[in-house]
Amino acid sequence: xxxxxxxxxxxxxxxxxxxxxxxxxxxxxxxxxxxxxxxxxxxxxxxxxxxxxxxxxxxxxxxxxxxxxxxxxxxxxxxxxxxxxxxxxxxxxxxxxxxxxxxxxxxxxxxxxxxxxxxxxxxxxxxxxxxxxxxx
Amino acid sequence: xxxxxxxxxxxxxxxxxxxxxxxxxxxxxxxxxxxxxxxxxxxxxxxxxxxxxxxxxxxxxxxxxxxxxxxxxxxxxxxxxxxxxxxxxxxxxxxxxxxxxxxxxxxxxxxxxxxxxxxxxxxxxxxxxxxxxxxxxxxxxxxxxxxxxxxxxxxxxxxxxxxxxxxxxxxxxxxxxxxxxxxxxxxxxxxxxxxxxxxxxxxxxxxxxxxxxxxxxxxxxxxxxxxxxxxxxxxxxxxxxxxxxxxxxxxxxxxxxxxxxxxxxxxxxxxxxxxxxxxxxxxxxxxxxxxxxxxxxxxxxxxxxxxxxxxxxxxxxxxxxxxxxxxxxxxxxxxxxxxxxxxxxxxxxxxxxxxxxxxxxxxxxxxxxxxxxxxxxxxxxxxxxxxxxxxxxxxxxxxxxxxxxxxxxxxxxxxxxxxxxxxxxxxxxxxxxxxxxxxxxxxxxxxxxxxxxxxxxxxx
Numbered sequence: 001x002x003x004x005x006x007x008x009x010x011x012x013x014x015x016x017x018x019x020x021x022x023x024x025x026x027x028x029x030x031x032x033x034x035x036x037x038x039x040x041x042x043x044x045x046x047x048x049x050x051x052x053x054x055x056x057x058x059x060x061x062x063x064x065x066x067x068x069x070x071x072x073x074x075x076x077x078x079x080x081x082x083x084x085x086x087x088x089x090x091x092x093x094x095x096x097x098x099x100x101x102x103x104x105x106x107x108x109x110x111x112x113x114x115x116x117x118x119x120x121x122x123x124x125x126x127x128x129x130x131x132x133x134x135x136x
Numbered sequence: 137x138x139x140x141x142x143x144x145x146x147x148x149x150x151x152x153x154x155x156x157x158x159x160x161x162x163x164x165x166x167x168x169x170x171x172x173x174x175x176x177x178x179x180x181x182x183x184x185x186x187x188x189x190x191x192x193x194x195x196x197x198x199x200x201x202x203x204x205x206x207x208x209x210x211x212x213x214x215x216x217x218x219x220x221x222x223x224x225x226x227x228x229x230x231x232x233x234x235x236x237x238x239x240x241x242x243x244x245x246x247x248x249x250x251x252x253x254x255x256x257x258x259x260x261x262x263x264x265x266x267x268x269x270x271x272x273x274x275x276x277x278x279x280x281x282x283x284x285x286x287x288x289x290x291x292x293x294x295x296x297x298x299x300x301x302x303x304x305x306x307x308x309x310x311x312x313x314x315x316x317x318x319x320x321x322x323x324x325x326x327x328x329x330x331x332x333x334x335x336x337x338x339x340x341x342x343x344x345x346x347x348x349x350x351x352x353x354x355x356x357x358x359x360x361x362x363x364x365x366x367x368x369x370x371x372x373x374x375x376x377x378x379x380x381x382x383x384x385x386x387x388x389x390x391x392x393x394x395x396x397x398x399x400x401x402x403x404x405x406x407x408x409x410x411x412x413x414x415x416x417x418x419x420x421x422x423x424x425x426x427x428x429x430x431x432x433x434x435x436x437x438x439x440x441x442x443x444x445x446x447x448x449x450x451x452x453x454x455x456x457x458x459x460x461x462x463x464x465x466x467x468x469x470x471x472x473x474x475x476x477x478x479x480x481x482x483x484x485x486x487x488x489x490x491x492x493x494x495x496x497x498x499x500x501x502x503x504x505x506x507x508x509x510x511x512x513x514x515x516x517x518x519x520x521x522x523x524x525x526x527x528x529x530x531x532x533x534x535x536x537x538x539x540x541x542x543x544x545x546x547x548x549x550x551x552x553x554x555x556x557x558x559x560x561x562x563x564x565x566x567x568x569x570x571x572x573x574x575x576x577x578x579x580x581x582x583x584x585x586x587x588x589x590x591x592x593x594x595x596x
Binding site for chain 1: 232234237238241244245248249251252255256259260261262265268269272273276277279280282284285287290292293294296297350353354357358360361362363366367370492493494495497499500501503504506507508574577578
């Protein structure tokens with residue numbers, strides 16, 4: 001099929017624009033991804049929380065204790081990342097369940113911290129990950 | 137790897153089912169037919185197997201029944217396809233040099249897209265926030281294959297996980313994880329990629345059938361090069377799947393397949409809440425423009441619609457949706473002129489921000505409009521149907537922003553770019569349907585013919 005030159009030119013210009021746009025997007029997105037690898041540290045959360053998955057049964061409901069300011073973006077990201085890694089265990093922001101996940105950003109005396117909230121330290125896995133049991 | 141095999145099985149089941157149980161195999165040209173069957177088939181396969189898994193697993197508590205039923209469908213569809221294959225095919229038409237160039241361009245763009253995705257898959261394999269905080273999190277509950285699956289819609293998950301959202305995507309990812317006994321991050325990433333390819337294939341094939349190969353291929357090119365689409369695929373959100381189902385439903389009704397169109401519209405509603413708005417607007421537009429197709433489209437939509445309604449009314453009823461939470465004070469917010477101005481300017485700003493560098497995805501469409509010129513008389517009903525759906529969705533989304541009780545600036549900032557991405561394939565369709573086809577120019581004896589035709593029209 002032959003088209004008038006104006007039509008052929010229009011179609012080719014449109015196609016070339018698309019190819020150019022795709023290359024522009026590739027350059028931008030690749031650079032953006034390289035500058036922001038795993039921005040919410042989900043892969044790191046899997047490594048940090050993996051021992052908790054081994055220690056707590058799948059069907060457990062878990063409480064949650066952290067030293068990050070409640071309601072902050074960082075607290076939400078840490079909580080949701082922990083929920084994602086630990087699912088199907090259900091994580092709730094309270095201390096009412098038998099198992100309590102401690103998810104901390106700074107070192108502290110976790111045993112004393114737990115005791116002040118009627119929790120006993122079950123295991124300290126390091127990297128700020130602590131498992132508490134609710135004292136009966 | 138096991139999860140990827142189950143994605144392939146869903147895609148093959150969908151493609152074979154579409155091939156043997158719909159009359160899409162009667163569509164011409166052949167390559168457009170293949171694109172339509174592959175694109176619609178992949179999306180249908182994902183939707184179908186997702187629904188089967190959701191019904192067999194979380195609802196009936198017999199998840200092991202899902203692969204048995206799927207394999208039965210696959211075997212039956214495979215057998216039917218083999219029988220159909222023996223029927224004679226019409227001889228293929230010769231392709232023009234221009235078509236070959238456009239095909240090469242499309243291959244290059246998809247290749248560039250894959251290169252961009254692979255960087256993201258390497259560096260950010262879990263996707264963006266909503267992927268792991270909503271869609272894949274709920275997939276992890278559903279994949280447990282036990283009564284723990286009900287946690288996917290538990291109010292205890294909290295408002296930020298949106299346990300009331302529909303489950304097509306989560307249920308499909310869960311199906312692959314459950315059947316492969318792994319929770320590989322490759323599954324949601326590959327699912328997003330399949331939806332990207334399906335969207336391109338359905339739009340390219342559909343516009344080719346409606347407006348010829350040149351415009352069909354340019355529709356695919358324009359879509360595949362959309363910067364926000366290339367950004368959202370590795371994000372693993374439900375917006376690309378939704379865009380795929382909406383575009384497919386619209387194309388299928390335009391090529392007179394209302395039953396399939398209804399099924400795809402219902403899949404859209406089972407993917408995201410915006411899909412419910414699409415279903416309503418879509419059926420309303422069919423009722424106005426193609427009244428005789430309405431009953432068939434509703435019949436196609438009904439099974440998945442009932443599943444969605446059952447989920448919303450009985451399973452997820454403890455969770456409040458964006459709209460129900462926004463009802464108190466909604467009237468006051470709708471008539472607040474400052475909110476109206478804020479939303480309007482955000483729509484304009486976000487549309488401009490669909491660009492990357494000097495490239496905006498509207499540019500190739502403008503070039504085509506200038507080169508080909510408009511023709512909205514010949515296909516007025518098709519154009520009206522598409523434009524009505526597009527404008528209905530635009531107005532509906534605009535209205536949701538007006539009434540939302542969430543912080544408006546936050547709501548606009550975190551979602552408007554994805555709303556525009558959902559609507560973008562529909563806008564591409566509307567624009568291309570409004571243009572003259574290249575075939576009209578090829579038939580003209582000389583380049584002067586279009587001008588002569590215009591002059592004749594003026595005289596009339």
